[in-house]
Amino acid sequence: MNARRMLGFTRRMLLQFRHDRRTLGFVIGMPLLMMLAFGYTFGGEVSHVKVDIVNLDSGIPSVPMFSGNRTVGNRVIDKLNRDTLELTASTDWEASKGKVDRNEAWAAIRFQPDFSQDFLLSANATPGALPARIEIYIDGSSPNIAQTVLKVVTNAYLAAINKITEETGQSARKIPIEPDISYAYGGGDTKFIDYFAPAIMSMAIMMVTTMLTIILFVYERRSGTLQRLLVSPATASEIVFGYALAFAVLGLLQSLVILFAAMLIFNITVVGNIAVALLVILLLAFVHQGLGILLSASAKNELQAIQFIPLVLFPSILLAGMFWPVESIPQFLQPVSYCVPLRYGIDAMRSVMLRGWGLEHIWPQVLVLVLMACLTLGGAVLQLRRRK
Amino acid sequence: MAAIETGRLVKKFGKFTAVDNLDLKIEEGETYGLLGPNGSGKTTAIKMICGLLRPTFGSVKVLGRAMPSGEVLSSIGYMPQDVAVYIDNTVHENLELFASLYGMTPARFREREREMLDFVDLAGWRDDLASTLSGGMRHRLSLACALLHEPRLLILDEPTVGVDPELRASFWEYFDKLGEKGITVVITTHYMDEAGHCQKVGLLRQGRLIAEGDPEELMKKHGKRSLEDVFLEVARRGAE
Structure with a gap:
């Protein structure tokens, strides 16, 4: 093995970070974020x-x-x-x-x-x-x-x-x-999987929608297809809502697969109306699609796009009460959890699937998700319309 | 009415001036070639004409409307410099998307799809994924997407890059036919030899229009045998 040649690769790789500060920030900042997020939420006791x-x-x-x-x-x-x-x-x-x-x-x-x-x-x-x-x-x-x-x-x-x-x-x-x-x-026989299944469905839609949208729109921007669409009679709203519908279909399909797998394999209890649960899933898909489009605008390539994924994923998983109730999050982090769309999604999904609640009870969470969807999708439309 | 009219068009990116006081007037039915080396501002100018970029200064009118205007977009066919096709869709699916964007009826789409696939020589690949096509084939598919809805104004940004000479010739043959039908064709290219097909050319250098006119007349005026020589001559004089 020639050490000089080998070190040539090492040097090239490290020098690359001088030109891509964001990736360097990601390499250093992400473990720190993970440590803080996991440390605070894993270490937290249920309180309040x-x-x-x-x-x-x-x-x-x-x-x-x-x-x-x-x-x-x-x-x-x-x-x-x-x-x-x-x-x-x-x-x-x-x-x-x-x-x-x-x-x-x-x-x-x-x-x-x-x-x-x-x-x-x-x-x-x-x-x-x-x-x-x-x-x-x-x-x-x-x-x-x-x-x-x-x-x-x-x-x-x-x-x-x-x-x-x-x-x-x-x-x-x-x-x-x-x-x-x-x-x-629920009851004394409520299993952790009963509690966890609504969260898995919410998280799956969040992950798939955000990731696919970021990657899809980075491709649209880089390949020139987006420019082409913007020179066609298609409006920015038609582009955004057209894709939103596609993700909604995917999300519904995905949720049904998770739901039936959980029911058949783990025998989970669903006491509420599945249609209401799917409405929540749709809203989550819309919110995260808008978010994905907005984030994609700041990514120059697929590598930078991938860096957004943990940035969305960790706060969502840790602050939305997925594994541990929101009550166990340290007090100073709890206000942050109100900004995480998944919190409302998981809360609404659990209320529907475990408590059997309908829209008359979960409307506050649904309303927040609708407002968040308007905000992110509206932002995405404006962002696509914006000319440099 | 001019198909495209720009007035003192300027585009700056920070301190860099990509397009500098560009005055263009392209008449309807004209085949116009915007010529210049890489980095001369052709694509930036085209993007401002299409409404994709906001001019720093100046105005753009397309088919009588100030850009950006949603009303003229259905009359424009635009092929960007990048191979702007969906590689995870088939050739047919790509064309189908553009048919839906331009409100084509299914019957009209079927007819135009056949014509376009024959023209770009992709009839045998209709149901193949665009990702399986070669670079040149993807370029041809991109062109078919721009032509599908029979636009009044066709704006092609470097359509012949990466296309083999035989196909380039057939592309130009088709562009000539479009010109004969009264369709305005605006083409950017850095292949100066292609300019012979254009009724009028504009030579761009460092964002400025350094010469404009009928290709034959330009060569005659400068006593040169090719537009490339004209370009070099005008550029040299400009530098002096």
Whole structure:
């Protein structure tokens, strides 16, 4: 091997970066972005999960340690981890459950008026006494969040029991509290794949549409076909929307393949209307097609076009609540997630497929996607019309 | 009415002046050759005429309309310098797209497709992917796309680059026929010998029109036997 010849290649390659600063920036900046994005999202714990508490526990007025604000219900609530749960107090159980049904809270927890009473009877192993029940009404559409809430509640009542044991010097003969869980959506048997499938469908359409559009339009610009189209009677809107329709057809086909594969192979549960889910897919395709055209304008060649892909991909995957709920993203990154179209897509898709919601519930996400589609496609039309 | 009229047309890219005070008047039915070496501003001028580039200064009128004008686009056939065809589509699919852009009826398209494929000698490749064609064949397909809708004004940017001499001759034969039919043909080329087919030529150098006129008359006027010599002579004088 001739070292001089070999080093000639090395030198040529490195010198190339002097003329292509963007690629150099990509080589250095991308791992940094990946590190930050994965570090913050993987390392993040689920937090700020909204939970509504209905504490009706009237305590045991004759026993000072279970009266006033020292009822067993209050003691359990005191031990709930406030970093993980964001608690609101309520007195109306039905209203509280309604919040969960409307996705305004992830769970509702109720302590019945005789909660302390039942606790004491059960702790003393009074014949016929049943453990005090903490009623938990939970949205099971996100297994991750549901498990976190149940874990926090379990830890809280175990800690409360320990504290009471310390104070009384007597240990309970059996655990005198048990959770009574009912699910608003999903259920204890909701699998991760059920939760993940809507996200895969959303991500697939995002990736395919963005990548193909960027590459397609870089080709259109480089090969001269776009110039030719712009000298034909075709308007910029016709070009953009013509391609948007093509991507919509591809997106629908792709989503149906994913959906049926997930249903047949992984037996996923779909409780909602598939047509509504496909509408969300269409909107995602439109948003990302517009984005792809806009990005393609800044790429001189296919190599530069490819560099945009991780730039769109990582924030989308990590900030849209795909693997981990948006609640687990660090607080300072959460505002950024509102700018990621995939967040609304995944949220709407999960609501349709896991909660069985229709347009009457998911219209806010649909509206945001429509506005984003108008923005990116409109921008793409203007960008094509712009003459240098 | 002039098919193309430009007035003091200027295009600057930063400090570089690509087209410098270009005054062109191309009459309808004329075959006009815009001649000049690479980098002389031919393509930039053509792009401004087609409305693809915004002039830094000056005006462009095509078929009586100030450019850019959507109304004249259906009357223009444009073949860019690059081989602007969709390589992942077949020859037929490429032509079909342009038929749809120009609102051709299916029957008219079938007829024109046959004519065009015969003309560019691609009838045997109708259902082949453009990616499987040679460079010259793709160029011919590109030309067929520009001619398909029978435009009133045909603007061809270096149509004969990469085309073998035999086909070049047949291209010019066809362009001559288009001229006879009253179609205005504007062709840029750096092959000076091709200019003999044009009724009028404009010689471009560094963005400026350094000479214009009937090719025969230009040669006679400068006492030269070829337009290439005329070009060199005028360029030398300009440099002095």
